[in-house]
Amino acid sequence: METPIAVTGLVKTFGHTRALDGLDLTVRAGEVHGFLGPNGAGKSTTIRVLLGLLRADAGAVRLLDGDPWRDAVTLHRRLAYVPGDVTLWPQLSGGEVIDLLGRMRGGLDPRRRAELLESFELDPRKKGRTYSKGNRQKVGLVAALASDVELLILDEPTSGLDPLMEEVFQHWIDRARRDGRTVLLSSHILAEVEALCDRVTIIRNGRHVETGTLTELRHLHRTAIDAELAGPVDGLDTLPGVHDLRVDGDRVRFDVDTAALDAALRRLTEIGVRSLVSQPPTLEELFLRHYETPPAAPPAAAPPASTGEGPHAEGPHAEDPHADGPHADSPHADGPTGERPGGAAPGNDRPTGVRR
Template identity: 55%
Template sequence: MSIVKITNVRKQFGRFQALDGVNLQVDQGEVYGFIGPNGAGKSTTIRILLGILQATEGEAKIFDKDAWNDAVEIHKRLAYVPGDVNLWPNLTGGEVIDLFMKLRGTEINTNKLDLIERFNLDPTKKCRTYSKGNRQKVALVAAFASNADLYILDEPTSGLDPLMEKVFQECVLEAKKVGKSVLLSSHILSEVEKLCDKVGIIRQGKMIETGTLEELRHLTRLNLLIETKNPITALSDVTGVHEIRTVDKGLSLQVDAENLDSVMKYVSQFGLTKLESSSPTLEDLFMRHYKDNGQNEGVGGES
């Protein structure tokens, strides 16, 4: 069952095409990683889903309701955490959390107290005294305490230390375990790898790849470290071999997954003495996309 469905969405600001035919689907109980460089269109897409912006063309639906026309109904079942949280300076963190929960119609519950403890948040301090990380904690506690059906998280761990990032990851997995859905926009690619069932890569307003991590890894290369009894000759001529470098006593190289069998047959004739293989990371995949497109684009930030 699809919780979020974006179909051929386009968004123009004057002559600027921010989104160009974006398609995206998040199913029930699924964590969907939404990644791309600065200015790729991530935040514009999220703002359309939240009913803040109206799509120029196409359709954006949440819970099978129109994201623009039915925004009020949708928000009753949705929790959103932006990458830079602004809070009322004269309220305490605890007051803000309670306010958010009451606005959603959520009863104050023990889950809230548990989350405050897990995120190591002092709820008695005024929001004006909070660091960026603590402001993020307030928003995350309010979101996960709300028992929403869909969490839209746009760079949610910005400003958190590694220990709190781990707590955040646990909360996402707990939400998934009970059938909640999560749309996670993140530039922390290791976080996306740990949490997400599917990944969508957006570049210059277009979705360039979508699939499970395993499906996307077929498009990238394995990293190999090889040592042989005899020097390997003409390796650069072998189909599927890339980025050959001399490392200590051996060679470091990348191999297209579909050519691994033939590459191994070729190098084995030189007398293999050592072979190390590592699966490609999402970062390998991500950087390869932009390198292949001649881009020098960063990751994360406003988009």
């Protein structure tokens, strides 16, 4: 089975700024993969490279066993993309946009389309210009999830949705996984990622930091212990791997490295334990620990040499390297969700009526 997304050593520069600095990313078939990092880490730039909206300066990028730059027309019929700020043709109804995008992607499931409209409480008869931000997101999500595609690329897809609709979104992503589809999910809602994702990749300053299941990542980090003891605390502060020890009468709290957990629990047993709570780190704690210490500044990139490849060559003004917001404003983004309508080649003019 092919690996839907395989990125190795990806580099993308904008003038003197290196937005992606040797990034690695692997997404396995049939998994929901979380893609995490703060604003400016390079998430949206990576996604634009995957969509064929930007051309990589160096590295290897494979999407559904194809080249996202050269094979964009073919690949876009096998994937669906939802950005964090969906834009619509103002004169088309939501239902017309959903059906148009479905045809561009090779068809959609009418029954699933109807179920999605009901679940998201979306009126498809209204014109695009009348929708709120949340309802525009619903149009993008319904169009993507109703399409018969193998891969979903979602960049802050629940932006503007209320908590109830976020639960609906989670239900449909779980259903997509059960149907065997692959999902790349970039989100700042860490509880959402924790609930949905099989594996997570954390990036920082355009570089891969860590990848694994939540269980694997937790084993690499500290566990929080909160215990009520039968005797005085003695010897815990001298154990290697014990951190932030706090004692309040007969109650003790501390963090402990995974490798030292067994020794710490044995010491607590020797003292006598009345109650104990062991709490593995949450995804938020795992995420924040990677950003406690400021990283060294990435090396400045030399100005890119001209490739002589005409309108497809990316220059220093192609994109804000730290942009993590709407994607429909990319110079090659021709559709309401940043896609090339009708399989258009890079650089075609935006269709009439697309709101900038």
